[in-house]
Amino acid sequence: MPTSAQSIREIVAVQPSASRIFERFDIDLCLQAENSLSRACAELQLSVDQVLEKLADAEAQESGGSPIDPSTLSIERLIQLIVRAHHQYIRHELPRLTEMAQKLAAKRSDRAPELIHVAELIEHLRADLLAHIGKEEQVLFPFIAQMDQDWIVAYPAAHACFRAVSHPIFMMMQEHEAANLIIAELRNITTDFEAPEWACATQTALFSGLRAFETDIKKHVHLENDLLFPRAIKLEAELNGRG
Secondary structure (H helix, E strand, O other), X not given: OOOOOOEHHHHHHHOOOHXXXXXXXXXXXXXXXXXXXXXXXXXXXXXXXXXXXXXXXHHHHHHOOOOOOHHHOOHHHHHHHHHHXXXXXXHHHHHHHHHHHHHHHHHHOOOOOHHHHHHHHHHHHHHHHHHHHHHHHHHHHHHHHHHHHOHHHHOOOOOOOOOXXXXXXXXXXXXXXXXXXXXXXXXXXXXXXXXXXXXXXXXXXXXXXXXXXXXHHHHHHHHHHHHHHHHXXXXXXXXXXXX
């Protein structure tokens, strides 16, 4: 848990969500990077206890509380978990990381030219994944949920834009792989998301955020590739058998 004696740089290095909290309080990650949290709050006339409380709340949310075994969930609840926990994370986090990367590329690329490529890759990832989750939420997930709840209405798939659920699933899995390749490239050019000693707090926060994003996308892809999609294909086969 962060303390008031730690510097802004030290806090964002170990807690990815800290940069979001500091942004809300107008604590500048670069200008105040070496300041302790207590000094940064004093300069802005902020309550250090209030900032620490928000940091603790964000840290608790990151830990996720009591773990849920997703394999025990119904298809409907599994879809809800994916959308609420992981799709929303993409919507909130990738635009923020994109903005940070673009600012860094503009200010620091003279010393670290690779930051330009980092910004381009994150923007590519943002565009791809926002389109990806849109297709899942608007087409694939509603069809799977309907197929699970009311097979008479859902089958045959006359109103779907695919002949078998395995077709869009295959496309979604290919897009997962494409996202993983971008993240692997980001990890490679950032030396495993480790900011150099001279890096500003914004760069430290960006790399920490990318590391956290990689962890989340692995959980996200596991829920879909290994749990939801196989169950959907199996359910379709059972419904075809009934037909």
